[in-house]
Amino acid sequence: MxxxxxxxxxxxxxxxxxxxxxxxxxxxxxxxxxxxxxxxxxxxxxxxxxxxxxxxxxxxxxxxxxxxxxxxxxxxxxxxxxxxxxxxxxxxxxxxxxxxxxxxxxxxxxxxxxxxxxxxEAESLSDLIDSTSSSEVFLSGSSLFGDLSGRLAEYSDRVNSIRMRVEAEIDFSDEDEDFMDDELFFDLCKVKEDFESFVSLCANKRDVSQKKNILLVGPTNSGKSSIFNRLVGYERAIVTNQPGTTRDMISSEAFFEKSVFSISDTAGMRKTDDVVEEKGIEMSLSHISEVDLVLGVFENYEKNIMSFLKKTCKSNKFISVQNKTDINEADVKRYDCCVSAKTGDGFKELRQKISNCFSVSDTRNEIGFMVRDRHVKIFVSVTENLEQAIQGLSNKKTLELVAEDLKNARSELDELIGKKFSDSLLGDIFSSFCIGK
Amino acid sequence: MYKFDVIVIGGGHAGAEAAFSIDRAGLSCALITIDQSKVGQMSCNPAIGGLGKSHIVREIDAMGGLMAIATDMSGIQYRTLNTRKGDAVQALRVQCDRDLYKKAVQKILNKTSIEIIGDEVVDLIIEKNSVQGVITKTNRYLCKKTILTTGTFLNGKMYTGKDVIRGGRAGEQPSIPLSEKLYGLKLPMGRLKTGTPARIKLSSIDTSKMEDQPGDVPTPWMSISNPPKQHQIQLSCFITRTNKKTHEIIKNNIHLSAMYSGEIKGIGPRYCPSIEDKIYKFQNKDSHQIFIEPEGIKKNLVYPNGISTSLPKEAQAEFISSIKGMENSEITEYGYAVEYDFVDPRSLEKTLQLNSLNNLYLAGQINGTTGYEEAAAQGLIAGINASNNIKKQDDFVLDRSESYIGVMIDDLTSHGITEPYRMFTSRAEHRLLLSQNNAQQRLLMKARKIGMVDKETETKFLENEKEYKSFVEQTLKKTKTNSFINKKNTKIKLNENKSLYKLLSRNDVEEKRLFKTNQTNEKHYQRAITEVKYAGYIAKQLREINKTKKQNNKKIPENINYKDISGLSNEVREKLINNKPKTIGGANQIEGITPAALNLILIHIKKSELLKENA
Incomplete structure (x- = not known):
């Protein structure tokens, strides 16, 4: 070749x-x-x-x-x-x-x-094969990260057991059986709810693998750039002991605690006549609402700036950091974290704190699943199908459409797992209900 | 040289429909049956249609068959099931007068040039692996094609308690010489069982103690294409229930039941269990429904649907008399279980021709199905294919996405059966496309092309289609409004004028009040509502169908070496080597072939293509 x-x-x-x-x-x-x-x-x-x-x-x-x-x-x-x-x-x-x-x-x-x-092993092989849908499922049950496939199978089964009842109601409505009790509706809602929280676990992990944006702000000459350089791991920002050295925003990637962060350094906050610097400060403030986490860096406690930042960050996450603990005493009461950019003291804790801001809020410490965009797309579609089925059941929409929604949800899950659509439906109906004249 | 183009052996529902289709094709046909008077006999309960089955009857009707018309000539109660669900799964069930139904079938066949011969076929004339004709007790007939529709006659055994009688149907002799001939052909066979309840005199039961179930008003028709002018007198069915005492009697006698004594080895249908089965398997239920079906207008007989049994006669009488309204039942015929052999339908082509023996087609219960409708549909397909083959026309194979008949034949020939096969709507993955009300739209023109439907029916159909189209285009799409009444009876104002057709797609619209129908456009309006409601789902199904078709049509090179494909399990590899599928679709139909395996094959093919390109 x-x-x-x-x-x-x-x-x-x-x-x-x-x-x-x-x-x-x-x-x-x-x-x-x-x-x-x-x-x-x-x-x-x-x-x-x-x-x-x-x-x-x-x-x-x-x-x-x-x-x-x-x-x-x-x-x-x-x-x-x-x-x-x-x-x-x-x-x-x-x-x-x-x-x-x-x-x-x-x-x-x-x-x-x-x-x-x-x-x-060949993830990117989908390019090779011009067919879609099931043929895109290269990953058989065992290779799809084992546990993930087990979890998907569990949802597939739950969807199927609901569909089984709906189908029975369609195919055996002349029978003397109550296939669809009130619980069915709640079961379905529960499946969707559980599935969504399962998906959020997957999505979380996925988001983690995407960059999280962190913004460094604070009074001028508080050592933001030194902290920036330490977090990033090498000298990116120019550091001097002159206030107002950093005028533009500098960004770089940092990798710690198994995640990638994009960290931005900004001009310090102070009254300034310097037009260039003023622009920089404006910019940094306007970025606050767009980032995932704000680090407020101080050398000396400045009440006004601190309360301004806390207020501005609102729902945004905020960590207050005291720098220069090598020359000043650490004030653990006022700050979330005390570090010395010069010696590196406290950085382990700072990294941990940053990372904690993004970890899964679920304290059960459940394992997230690494999934690809293709999976996420199907997850979204499964959720939509479940939602439609719920709507259908509550609106008393034609039941065959509810069955269709459930069938679609299930076959999409099965497609991900790589299982062949099984004909167990009728078998399930017959073993669960007394059918037949 | 040939006496007939086609000989049909058997005069049940498959046989009648097969012979009728051959006659429509303009070929000569003989129907040979042991007892001519039994042609069109309903051997089980006297009803046609029902869930999943009326779809088949309407499909037969759309293709010019006789079942729906015979049903209408003898229907004594019409009931639409699933009325509270959508169009695709609604089904019409018709109780028939057992004698009138048989007469109707015979009347229809007698108007044709089919020669009905009362004789017993004892042998097939086979030359060079091809069936050339049949030998009866009294004669010998050569023919181009033979269609075997002999029901449960293969090694049939009837059980009532410990009594065992050889035969397929009460009071009828099994055809032993012909079955021996078939066994000699060494076809793959399996064994099934089914059962019937006792028959009871109507005059001996008290229907006033039972729930009355009248038919639909107005009375609909089963046949869309050609219903008769007038309905028969309409009757009610009745519902009663078993009780604790009934269950006790059955439990005390269950060891005497042929099915529980280990006598019967065949597999019975799970959807049609005997009363012993129901009580044994669902012990938490202390009552089961019994559906009392009248046998006919002038007949003093009912069919108690729901208590099929193989208990000894005394036990049957005892438990029946414990049921409300049936205390003084006079039993005219006791229930029994039938066990019989069937030919594994995987040995058939999709045309229903045996793949190991030329010119022989099998249709109906012999292929492991149950139900008049399923049998008739196979008879029709076998008949059409036999005719087409004689006329050197293409095979007539219906797709799963266009008909229940296609679903059934594909299921049978691809997967075989493990219990008597009957149709359920859930078997059709494209169910939303297959309503009992659109069978004509799906199949009529297809059948017309091969002469199964006459000009008159075609014209009537096309006119109706034109009328519908104009109703949608001229009325529904052009009539606009800026308000409608919703389901909660509130008037909703809209910002702009919208067509009625557009408004129908809203979930909250009260359709009945959006448009006042009259007698002529009522059915069109209903059809339009369904069309709009299903639109999104149907578009999705159509996309799926196209996708699958594309993939299924992907050819597997003849020289493919499955041993070269790593990752295939030995079992899968062996199946592929033995079956030699020509396409991915073919491979997909082999039992045990997983999507993962299909992908490996697809990739192997693609890989070979790429290597060739890059060479």
């Missing part, structure tokens, strides 16, 4: 970017790109990458000889510096070597075609 390359890391400024190249014959291009050197496979090599005569970057290089590679073909990976400029130079160099840019899913597709990955 032809030689293709792709950027394996996000196309954004970062410390390192990784390129993957795969295709038989790609190793022939190594000499032109990296010069004459012995690039023995599966070893990390340092090399100067060139585009013709022009130096692109000093990079790291690992060569994989097929079939012992991700795709099963000959391939190599390049670790370059993560600037956008370098990225475009690397791409140019590859194109000049006769490589072409990979289409989405291309590497996985090749890996699959070369028997390197099984179906269950």
């Amino acid at each position: 032809s030689v293709v390359f792709a950027l394996a890391t996000p196309p954004a400024k970062s410390a390192i970017c990784v390129y993957r190249v795969s295709g038989n014959g790609c190793l022939d291009g190594l000499e032109g790109l990296f010069g004459h050197q012995d690039f023995s496979p599966r070893m990390f090599h340092l090399a100067d990458m060139k585009n013709g005569e022009q130096l692109v970057d000093r990079v790291g290089l690992i060569v994989f000889k097929g079939p012992n590679s991700y795709t099963g073909e000959d391939s190599f990976e390049v670790y370059a510096h993560g600037s956008l400029g370098v990225m475009s130079l690397v791409s140019d160099a590859f194109i000049n070597s006769g490589f072409s840019e990979a289409s989405p899913g291309e590497f996985t597709k090749r890996a699959f075609l070369n028997n390197k990955i099984s179906l269950n």
Whole structure:
């Protein structure tokens, strides 16, 4: 197959970017790109990458000889510096070597075609298969995270037991049986309610995997930028002991407590004549309502600003932080958290507190489920179907439509689990009710 | 060379419908039955239609069959079931005069050129794996196609307590030589059972102690296409119940019941249990309903539906006399259980032709179904396919999404049966599309194309369709209003004028008060209401149907090697290798094939295609 390359890391400024190249014959291009050197496979090599005569970057290089590679073909990976400029130079160099840019899913597709990955491993394989619905369910019951599939099966059964009664009422209405008692309606409402809280667990986890926005605010020169740098893990913001150093808002990602946060540093709050800084302060205030969490950073207690922040944050979560405990005494009564950005004291606690703001409120400590968008879509549809069924039952809408809603809800759940729609319905009716003349 | 194009063996509901369809196709047909006077006999309870079944009768009617017309010629009580539910699941049940029904069927068949022969078929003429004709006790007939509709005659045994009689129906001889011939063919067989209650003299029961159940007023018709001009006299049915004493008597005698003594090995229908079964399995219920069905207008006989039994005669008499209104019952015939063999319907094509033997079709109870309607429908389909095949026309296979008949035949031939098969609306996954009221819209033109429906019926149908369309377009869509009365009897004002058709889609509209119907447009209005109510659901079902069709039509390459597909279980792999499905749809129909397995196959196919492309 032809030689293709792709950027394996996000196309954004970062410390390192990784390129993957795969295709038989790609190793022939190594000499032109990296010069004459012995690039023995599966070893990390340092090399100067060139585009013709022009130096692109000093990079790291690992060569994989097929079939012992991700795709099963000959391939190599390049670790370059993560600037956008370098990225475009690397791409140019590859194109000049006769490589072409990979289409989405291309590497996985090749890996699959070369028997390197099984179906269950190949998440992105849905691109390969142009059919929809049940054929998209690659995950059989066992591989769908075990427990999740068990939970879905439980809901499927509960929906089915209600549908069973509705169907019995339709197919055996001339029988001498009370298939649908008042409890049925409440059972159905309960199923929906439980399902929704189950879904919220899934969604929570999903949200966690999405970035949470945190805003640092507070009086000027309280050390917001130092705290920012510590949380982010490296120097992003310029820190001086001059008040008003940070004029624009700076944002960066931080990863701790198993979650990704987007943290923004803002200009300090004070009366200022500086127009640029004033704009910055306005901006930071306007952001308060949009973020998920506000950290109010103080060196000295300033009552006005504190109460202003508490009031402004309203429903937004707010943590008050005392900085510079290395030079001042920690005031645990007034602040939620006391830290020293200089020494790092109290940061463990701060990270924990931040994380706690986003953890599942449910104290039963239930395991959330990592689900994909596809699942969420189906969850929403199941909930809608259940809601329609409830409406139908309460409006005395035609019962066959209620049955249809329940059937749809169930078959969607079954589709997720990968179970074949079973014909147990009639069997369930016969074993539960005395039917027949 | 051939005496007849088609010979139908058996004169029950399947046989009658099969022969009638062959005659409509313009082919010559003989119907051979042991007792000519029994053609069209109702062997169980005297009712046609009911939940899930009236749909089938209307489908037969839409395709020119006789069942609905015979029903109307003999109907003595009409009752619509599920009236408080939507159109798709409503069903008409008709009590018939048992004798009049039989006469009606015979009258219809006698008007055709079908030759009805009273004789017993003892053998089939088989040459080169193809049935060429039949041999009767007195004669030998060659024919192009043979349709076997012999009901429960295969190794039939009737049980009343410890008494066992060979036979399929009370008072009738089983056809032993023909059944031996069939056993000789080594078809896959299974054993089933069913039962009947005792028959009781109407004059001996006191219906005044029972609940009276009259029929619908006005009296509807079962046949849409061609009902007779006048109804028969209409009668009531009656409802009574078993009681604690009844249950005690049965419990004390249950060890004498053929079904509980271990005599009977066949599987009975769960939806039609014997009274012994009901009492044994649902011990918490201390009363069961009994539905008293009149046998006919001038007949001094009732069919007590709900107490089928294989208890000894004395026990039957004892428990029956414990029931309210039945204290002085005079029993004319005792209940019994029947056990019989059936041919596994998975050995049939969807045309109902045996796949191991050419030119032989099976229809009705012999395929493991129960019910007159199910039998008649199979007779019709077997008849049509036999005719089509002779005329070198395409197979006539109805889809699951267009008819209950299609659902039934697909269920039978794909999955086989574990108990006598009867229709339920829940068997049809596209139930909302399949109302008893739209059978003509679904099937009439299809049947007309192959000559099953006459010109006159077609014209009448098309005129009705035109009328409906114009009613919707000209009246409902063009009449606009800015207010309506809702279900709570409040007047609702709207901001703008909306058409009646649009307003019907609102849940709160009181339809009866939105539009005043007259006699001619009442049925159109009802149809429009249903159409609007179901619209969203039906659109969804249609999308599903198309999706499934697309996937099911995906061809599996002939040279596929299932051993190359990793992830398939050995069991699944073996089934695929043995069945050699041609399409994904075909694979899907094999028992035990999971969606996961289907996906593996789909992906394997796609993978091969990709590898070919990239090579």
